[in-house]
Structures are given as C-alpha cells and as structure tokens.
Amino acid sequence: MDTDRSADDLAVLPPITRRTLHAEVASRMRDLIIEGRLTPGARINEGLIGAQLGVSRTPLREAIKTLVSEGLVEIVPAKGAMVRVFSEEDVAQTLEALKIIEQNAGRLACQRASAADLARIQALHEQMLVMYENRQRLDYFKLNQAIHSAIVAASGNAILAELHTTLQARIKRARFVGNGEPEKWAGAVAEHIEMAQALARRDDEALAEVLGRHMDASFARVRYLFSAER
Amino acid sequence: MDTDRSADDLAVLPPITRRTLHAEVASRMRDLIIEGRLTPGARINEGLIGAQLGVSRTPLREAIKTLVSEGLVEIVPAKGAMVRVFSEEDVAQTLEALKIIEQNAGRLACQRASAADLARIQALHEQMLVMYENRQRLDYFKLNQAIHSAIVAASGNAILAELHTTLQARIKRARFVGNGEPEKWAGAVAEHIEMAQALARRDDEALAEVLGRHMDASFARVRYLFSAER
DNA sequence: TTCCCGCATGCTGCATGCAGCATACTTGAC
DNA sequence: GTCAAGTATGCTGCATGCAGCATGCGGGAA
Numbered sequence: 001m002d003t004d005r006s007a008d009d010l011a012v013l014p015p016i017t018r019r020t021l022h023a024e025v026a027s028r029m030r031d032l033i034i035e036g037r038l039t040p041g042a043r044i045n046e047g048l049i050g051a052q053l054g055v056s057r058t059p060l061r062e063a064i065k066t067l068v069s070e071g072l073v074e075i076v077p078a079k080g081a082m083v084r085v086f087s088e089e090d091v092a093q094t095l096e097a098l099k100i101i102e103q104n105a106g107r108l109a110c111q112r113a114s115a116a117d118l119a120r121i122q123a124l125h126e127q128m129l130v131m132y133e134n135r136q137r138l139d140y141f142k143l144n145q146a147i148h149s150a151i152v153a154a155s156g157n158a159i160l161a162e163l164h165t166t167l168q169a170r171i172k173r174a175r176f177v178g179n180g181e182p183e184k185w186a187g188a189v190a191e192h193i194e195m196a197q198a199l200a201r202r203d204d205e206a207l208a209e210v211l212g213r214h215m216d217a218s219f220a221r222v223r224y225l226f227s228a229e230r
Numbered sequence: 231m232d233t234d235r236s237a238d239d240l241a242v243l244p245p246i247t248r249r250t251l252h253a254e255v256a257s258r259m260r261d262l263i264i265e266g267r268l269t270p271g272a273r274i275n276e277g278l279i280g281a282q283l284g285v286s287r288t289p290l291r292e293a294i295k296t297l298v299s300e301g302l303v304e305i306v307p308a309k310g311a312m313v314r315v316f317s318e319e320d321v322a323q324t325l326e327a328l329k330i331i332e333q334n335a336g337r338l339a340c341q342r343a344s345a346a347d348l349a350r351i352q353a354l355h356e357q358m359l360v361m362y363e364n365r366q367r368l369d370y371f372k373l374n375q376a377i378h379s380a381i382v383a384a385s386g387n388a389i390l391a392e393l394h395t396t397l398q399a400r401i402k403r404a405r406f407v408g409n410g411e412p413e414k415w416a417g418a419v420a421e422h423i424e425m426a427q428a429l430a431r432r433d434d435e436a437l438a439e440v441l442g443r444h445m446d447a448s449f450a451r452v453r454y455l456f457s458a459e460r
Numbered sequence: 461t462t463c464c465c466g467c468a469t470g471c472t473g474c475a476t477g478c479a480g481c482a483t484a485c486t487t488g489a490c
Numbered sequence: 491g492t493c494a495a496g497t498a499t500g501c502t503g504c505a506t507g508c509a510g511c512a513t514g515c516g517g518g519a520a
Contacts, residue, residue: 018307021504022295046472056505058288061473062295065252069299071392077248078511080472090389097389104330159320159327162301163393251474276502286475291503308481310502 021055026063028053033072033083034172044073044081071170086171088226092219094171099215101164102148103208108155110204117154118199124150125196132189141176147192151199151211171222178222187217251285256293258283263302263313264402274303274311301400316401318456322449324401329445331394332378333438338385340434347384348429354380355426362419371406377422381429381441401452408452417447 029049032038050060064081067073075081086094109117128143145168152164191214198207259279262268280290294311297303304314316324339347358373375398382394421444428436 020305020307045470047470057472058504058506062292062503065292065295066299069296075250077250078472080512093387093389096387097393100330100334100390104334157323157326159323159397160330163327167389250472275500277500287502288474288476292473308502 020059022059022062022066025053025055025059026066029063029067030070030072030169033067034169036173038083040083040085042083044083046080070166084170086174088223091171091174091222091226094167095215095219095222098164098167099212101160101167102152102211102215105152105155105157105160105164106199106207106211107204108157108160109151110199110202110207112156113154113199113202117150121147121150121154121199122196125192128192129189132185144188144192145172147195151195174222174225175218178225181221184217184221188214188221191217250289252289252292252296255283255285255289256296259293259297260300260302260399263297264399266403268313270313270315272313274313276310300396314400316404318453321401321404321452321456324397325445325449325452328394328397329442331390331397332382332441332445335382335385335387335390335394336429336437336441337434338387338390339381340429340432340437342386343384343429343432347380351377351380351384351429352426355422358422359419362415374418374422375402377425381425404452404455405448408455411451414447414451418444418451421447 029038038044044064046057046060050057053060064073064075068075068081072084073081074084113121124143124147128140128147131140131143149161149164149168153161155161191210194210195207195214198210259268268274274294276287276290280287283290294303294305298305298311302314303311305311343351354373354377358370358377361370361373379391379394379398383391385391421440424440425437425444428440
C-alpha cells in the first residue's frame with residue numbers, strides 16, 4: 001500500500017514539458033511578428049535572425065515552415081522567407097471567417113457551456129471593464145482577445161477554437177493598431193456588455209447577433225488603416 | 231512597336247513554377263497519409279522515408295513541420311513524428327466545423343457567385359451523377375469533394391476555402407472508407423441533387439439546410455467505423 | 461549619359477556530421 | 491524463472507558544409 005501511495009503521488013507530478021528548439025523559435029518569431037518587430041514584407045535573413053536568437057539555421061528554417069502554414073510568413077523559392085503582407089481584402093475575408101466562427105461557436109456555447117465556463121468568461125469581462133475604466137489599452141486588448149477565445153472554447157469544439165486562434169493571430173496586430181480611437185473603443189465596450197448579458201441568459205440568437213455586429217464594427221475600426229496608407 | 235509586341239508575347243509565357251523539395255515532399259506525404267499508405271499511429275522514420283523518397287532528412291523534416299501545422303502529423307520530442315490518430319470525437323468536431331463552414335460559405339455563394347461559378351459547379355454535379363450511375367466510387371468521391379470545395383470557393387472568401395481544404399484533408403480518408411455502403415451512397419446522392427437545385431435557385435436558406443443535413447448524415451456514415459473498432 | 465553584359469558577393473536549399481536520448485537486448489543476481 | 495541493472499543500437503535534433511541561384515556593382519559599348 002505504501003508503494004501504491006507514493007506511486008499515486010508521483011503520478012500527480014507535472015510532466016517535464018520538453019520544448020524542442022524549433023517550436024521555441026516558432027513561438028518567439030510569432031511574437032516578433034505580432035508585436036510588429038518583424039514588419040510585414042520584411043525579409044527574414046536566416047543567418048541574421050538565427051544569430052540574434054542564438055540558434056543555427058536548421059531549427060530556424062523548421063520554425064519558418066510552421067509559420068508559413070499558419071499564414072504569418074511566405075516563402076519564395078530561392079529568394080527566402082518574408083513576413084506576410086495582408087491586403088485590405090485579406091483582412092476583410094479573415095474577419096468574415098472569424099465572424100462566422102464566433103457566431104456559430106457562440107450559439108453552441110449558449111447550449112453547451114458549463115456554469116463554470118460562463119462564470120470564467122463573466123470574470124474576464126468584469127476585469128476587462130476595469131481595464132477600460134483605467135484606460136489600460138494593452139491589458140484591455142489582451143482580455144478582449146481572451147474573452148473571444150473563451151467563448152469559442154466554451155463551444156466545446158476544439159477544432160473551432162484552433163481555427164479561431166490561428167486566424168486571430170494573423171490579424172492581431174492590425175486590430176490592436178486599429179482600435180486606437182476613443183469613440184470606437186467605447187462602442188466596442190458597449191457591444192461587449194451586450195455579449196456578456198446574452199451569454200448569461202444563454203440567449204444564442206442574441207449572442208450571435210451582437211457578435212456579428214461587433215465583428216462588422218471591428219472591420220470598420222481596422223479599415224481606415226488601409227485608406228490611410230494610400 | 232516590334233519589341234513591344236514580342237515583349238507582350240513573352241509576358242504571356244507561363245512562369246516557371248519552381249517547387250522546392252520540402253514542398254514536394256510535404257505534398258507526397260500528404261497523399262501517402264490520405265491514401266492510407268501511412269496509417270494513423272505509424273511512426274515516421276526519417277531515415278527510412280527519406281531514403282524511399284530519395285531525399286535527405288533535412289527537407290523531409292521541414293515537410294513534417296508543415297504537416298504538423300496542418301494537423302496530419304504529431305511530433306513527440308526526442309521520439310519523433312507519427313501519423314496523427316483521430317478519435318471519434320476529433321472526427322465529430324471536425325465535421326461540425328466543416329458543417330459550419332460549408333453552410334455559411336454556401337449562403338454567401340448564393341449571394342455572390344457568378345453565373346460561371348454556378349455553371350461550373352452544375353457541370354461537376356452532372357459528372358458526379360454519371361460516376362454514381364457507373365458505380366465508379368473513387369471518381370465519384372473525388373468529384374464529390376470537388377463540388378463541396380467549389381461551393382465554398384464560390385463564396386468568394388479565400389480564407390474559408392483554405393480552412394475547408396485543411397479540415398477536409400484531415401478526415402478525407404475516414405470519409406472515403408465510411409462511404410462504402412450502397413444505401414448510404416444513394417442517400418448522399420439524393421442530398422446532392424437537392425443541393426444543386428437550391429444553388430441553381432440561389433436559395434441560400436435551402437442550400438444551408440441541405441448542406442447541414444448532408445454533413446450530419448456524413449457523420450452517421452463515418453461513425454460506425456469507430457464502433458466497429460472496439 | 462545610358463544601357464547592358466559580366467562578375468562578385470551573399471543568401472538560400474539541401475546534404476551530412478555529430479551528440480544525446482529512447483529503446484531493446486543481454487547479463488547477472490536472487 | 492524473474493527481475494533489474496547495464497549495455498548496445500538506432501533514431502532524433504541540431505550544427506555545419508557546400509553547391510547553386512539572386513542580386514548589386516562595375517566596366518564597356520552605343
């Protein structure tokens with residue numbers, strides 16, 4: 001019995017998560033792109049970036065292949081990799097796809113989410129409101145993204161959550177930059193309050209409606225970035 | 231003018247599409263997995279597969295990273311890559327996601343598709359019926375997939391098409407195997423006829439409805455594979 | 461001056477080398 | 491016979507070497 005006991009205790013130990021170098025590099029580069037330290041269109045010089053990250057070109061090249069599949073990087077044979085440039089149409093289509101995913105995941109979440117799921121989302125929502133009051137834009141933005149992700153996750157469909165994460169990463173930067181103006185910000189918060197209420201009532205149609213409106217407004221918030229470019 | 235003329239002629243030349251080795255390897259391995267020559271759970275021995283494909287381990291490893299992002303392969307650090315095993319729940323969730331994508335892309339297609347788009351889909355549909363009459367199961371299956379892809383593409387949203395392609399690839403094999411029985415086959419064909427009619431009328435709600443029903447039935451067609459396993 | 465050809469440089473793409481871990485086998489003790 | 495420790499083998503993961511292509515620059519001709 002004593003041995004069983006200790007074996008049980010050991011089974012509770014968190015497994016050592018061994019991260020391979022290429023996965024770590026992919027993670028780091030993802031952050032660099034989303035943070036804008038690697039700007040769209042920038043060439044990725046393997047020797048240079050590899051030296052800066054302190055890794056050889058092999059794991060770096062493997063990481064680049066991952067980012068290509070995620071849609072963050074493009075490769076031109078014999079020329080190399082570059083950070084993907086998103087046109088206005090790309091962003092519009094990505095937001096349309098995100099809208100579809102969020103609306104339908106939201107409906108499912110109203111039907112399937114546990115009480116604990118709902119409570120957790122509600123807590124994120126409250127926190128986000130505080131960040132809005134304090135005008136802590138970065139923290140607000142992160143909580144905002146977390147809420148949307150949590151709603152999709154509450155659908156119970158891991159595939160939808162996976163697609164949502166990938167698409168969200170692609171246009172994360174544009175959305176952060178595009179969300180700067182105060183009146184737009186206030187509008188987004190108002191929509192979030194509606195979302196929280198609909199979700200609390202498990203009112204799937206109301207949630208889908210406001211999620212759709214929220215995403216349409218999100219596109220409007222981002223759109224001017226492109227008109228300003230010209 | 232003469233030089234302009236010849237320059238114009240040259241501009242018409244199809245560009246030489248240079249395929250990198252790792253992309254070619256990824257494509258080949260994708261086929262091997264979908265065709266079932268690399269079975270789920272099978273370890274991918276880099277030396278062995280590399281030798282069989284006639285490439286060194288480097289481009290092979292890069293291709294594996296691509297397939298991991300596509301969800302066809304899994305990597306365990308220090309142990310290696312293996313063909314991903316899909317549980318019944320994985321397949322159910324993937325089909326649910328595909329259902330959402332197809333229904334919504336179908337609605338958009340009814341609104342946005344050009345007459346040429348519709349004609350092309352209709353032509354595929356007619357061909358597929360011929361294959362069904364002749365009981366050419368493989369050709370039927372390929373046309374079937376092509377029709378669904380064409381409907382999603384006709385939405386005009388390239389992102390939705392991309393997601394659809396990726397998800398479809400993951401469970402392609404299960405769907406092919408699960409579609410074997412005659413009465414199920416007949417039911418699927420009946421649904422396809424409904425789809426073609428709804429699309430011709432640009433009746434978005436009717437199309438979404440039958441697409442949903444088609445996907446639910448598809449899950450039923452696949453489900454028994456898992457019950458048989460136990 | 462302008463255009464074009466040729467050359468040099470730098471980078472990518474792939475092959476290979478090498479260390480370290482996982483796994484299977486063997487040997488020895490009980 | 492069984493179990494455990496030690497050992498050997500094979501594979502992965504990363505680093506490095508090398509050939510070939512892209513690109514920028516200089517020189518020469520028109």
